[in-house]
Amino acid sequence: MNNPLNDDMPASQNDEAFLRDCLFFNANRLSRAVTKMAEEQFAQTGLSPMYGYLIRIVNGSPGITQKLLAEKLYITPSTLTRFIDKLETKNLVERKVQGKTVLVYPTEKGNALVPRIRDASKAFKAEYENLLGKAAADLLSAELVKTSALMEE
Amino acid sequence: MNNPLNDDMPASQNDEAFLRDCLFFNANRLSRAVTKMAEEQFAQTGLSPMYGYLIRIVNGSPGITQKLLAEKLYITPSTLTRFIDKLETKNLVERKVQGKTVLVYPTEKGNALVPRIRDASKAFKAEYENLLGKAAADLLSAELVKTSALMEE
DNA sequence: ATACCTAAGTTGTATGTACACCGAAATCAA
DNA sequence: TTGATTTCGGTGTACATACAACTTAGGTAT
Numbered sequence: 001m002n003n004p005l006n007d008d009m010p011a012s013q014n015d016e017a018f019l020r021d022c023l024f025f026n027a028n029r030l031s032r033a034v035t036k037m038a039e040e041q042f043a044q045t046g047l048s049p050m051y052g053y054l055i056r057i058v059n060g061s062p063g064i065t066q067k068l069l070a071e072k073l074y075i076t077p078s079t080l081t082r083f084i085d086k087l088e089t090k091n092l093v094e095r096k097v098q099g100k101t102v103l104v105y106p107t108e109k110g111n112a113l114v115p116r117i118r119d120a121s122k123a124f125k126a127e128y129e130n131l132l133g134k135a136a137a138d139l140l141s142a143e144l145v146k147t148s149a150l151m152e153e
Numbered sequence: 154m155n156n157p158l159n160d161d162m163p164a165s166q167n168d169e170a171f172l173r174d175c176l177f178f179n180a181n182r183l184s185r186a187v188t189k190m191a192e193e194q195f196a197q198t199g200l201s202p203m204y205g206y207l208i209r210i211v212n213g214s215p216g217i218t219q220k221l222l223a224e225k226l227y228i229t230p231s232t233l234t235r236f237i238d239k240l241e242t243k244n245l246v247e248r249k250v251q252g253k254t255v256l257v258y259p260t261e262k263g264n265a266l267v268p269r270i271r272d273a274s275k276a277f278k279a280e281y282e283n284l285l286g287k288a289a290a291d292l293l294s295a296e297l298v299k300t301s302a303l304m305e306e
Numbered sequence: 307a308t309a310c311c312t313a314a315g316t317t318g319t320a321t322g323t324a325c326a327c328c329g330a331a332a333t334c335a336a
Numbered sequence: 337t338t339g340a341t342t343t344c345g346g347t348g349t350a351c352a353t354a355c356a357a358c359t360t361a362g363g364t365a366t
Contacts (some may be wrong), residue, residue, distance in 0.1 A: 014224065015327060016210060016213060016214075018206075018209070019206065019210070020224060020275055020298075021294050022206075022274070022278070022294075023187050023281055023290065023294055023297075024187055024188065024191045024202050024206075025206070025226070025227060026275070026294050026298055026301070027180075027183050027184045027187040027188075027297060028184050028187075028188065028227065029180045029227045029297065029298075029301045030180050030183075030184070030300055030301045030304075031180045031181050031183070031184035031324090032227070032324095033301045033304035033305050034176050034177055034180040034181075034299075034304060035177065035180075035181065036221035036304075037304055042178070045228045048351090048352090049177050050352080053171075053172065053175075053177075053178070057169060057172070058186065059172070060169060061169075065314085066314075066315065067313085067314060067315085072169065072172060073172075073178070074178060074181065074182045074185070075352090075353075075354090076313060076353075076354060076355080077314070077316085078315080078316075078317080078353085078354070078355075078356095079352070079353050079354070080282050080315090081315065081316055081317085082316095082351095082352080082353085083352090085316095097315095099314095099360095099361060099362075100313070100314050100315075100361040100362065101313090101315080101361090102315065104312075121171055121268070124177070125175070125176075128176055128304070131303050131304065132300060132303060137176065140173065140176070140296060140300060141175075141176055141179050143296065143345065144176075144179035144180060144182065144183045144215075144292060145173075145179055145182075145252065146292060147183055147186075147285060148179070148182045148186045149294075150182045150285060151183075151186035151187065151189075151190055151281070151286050152186050165313075185353090185354095201321085201322090202321080218344085219344075219345065220343090220344065220345085226320090227325060228323075229325080230344075230345060230346090231323085231324070231325075231326095231345085231346075231347080232322075232323050232324070233345090234321090234345065234346055234347085235321095235322085235323085235346095238346090250345095252330095252331060252332075252344090253330065253331040253332065253343070253344050253345075254331090254343090254344060254345080255344080255345065281331090
């Protein structure tokens with residue numbers, strides 16, 4: 001049914017095959033679907049997934065530097081600055097300046113939230129493993145990591 | 154080396170396995186890597202990939218409604234409104250109101266840009282197919298679509 | 307020791323994206 | 337026909353995220 005040359009055809013005959021198999025759209029689409037699912041599970045914590053994971057890391061590595069934290073979360077340092085700012089105003093983490101680096105520590109309130117965050121992570125994971133199958137989910141995750149690593153040069 | 158119960162262990166012993174195999178991070182990471190690669194290839198068009206694809210669809214389906222366009226691009230109608238606003242101020246597309254729906258048409262200037270957009274799409278696709286292998290890239294795309302569809306209920 | 311260089315974090319600014327809500331048009335029900 | 341409901345698109349607002357430029361601190365070389 002589809003002409004394999006569609007991508008080269010005049011606009012008026014274009015059937016948009018270029019959209020269906022485009023990694024740009026498919027990767028973004030997955031990212032939104034996964035984020036939405038995670039957000040639903042994290043709603044019980046009052047935090048979005050990113051903040052939840054952030055607190056969990058800080059709880060597991062008190063005094064971690066912002067640089068390392070940013071790497072673990074795959075976000076840029078400037079983005080992390082904004083996140084830490086927000087969590088600090090909510091009294092969930094605190095900064096300790098040490099020369100030119102900043103160490104991030106959990107607060108009591110932050111630590112108290114960790115069990116609920118852990119529950120949310122687990123529920124999220126359970127939900128997608130149930131949907132995709134555990135083996136398929138693991139495989140997909142591995143594929144995503146492998147592909148990302150290749151693309152990041 | 155890794156304790157399989159890490160996710161259940163006290164925070165101080167947590168090795169962050171929960172990050173490495175978390176679909177939330179891996180999907181977002183891929184999305185950023187792919188988007189960055191696409192942006193580099195689309196730089197020659199002066200547009201970001203999303204706008205480029207948008208123009209290409211409008212060029213291929215002049216008079217498409219915003220609703221349909223949003224569906225094709227996997228973005229919400231409100232987001233599309235902003236995009237069309239921008240492209241209209243750049244004289245690359247134009248709206249024609251028809252009752253309560255809006256039909257989107259390419260302008261001359263927009264049409265003139267299409268060959269370059271098509272080149273950018275092709276270069277982008279060639280780049281990632283070269284990096285991942287064509288078969289693997291197709292397979293990955295298919296996996297992403299299948300997973301997204303499952304997660305969107 | 308002074309003068310560069312590098313590295314960590316912050317800030318200004320810009321972009322993509324969504325959601326909740328609104329108005330107008332269309333459709334359906336009485 | 338009139339009134340209620342749905343649908344389309346637009347707006348206000350909010351958030352995640354990035355990049356470039358800046359500041360300050362630490363390290364290095366002569």
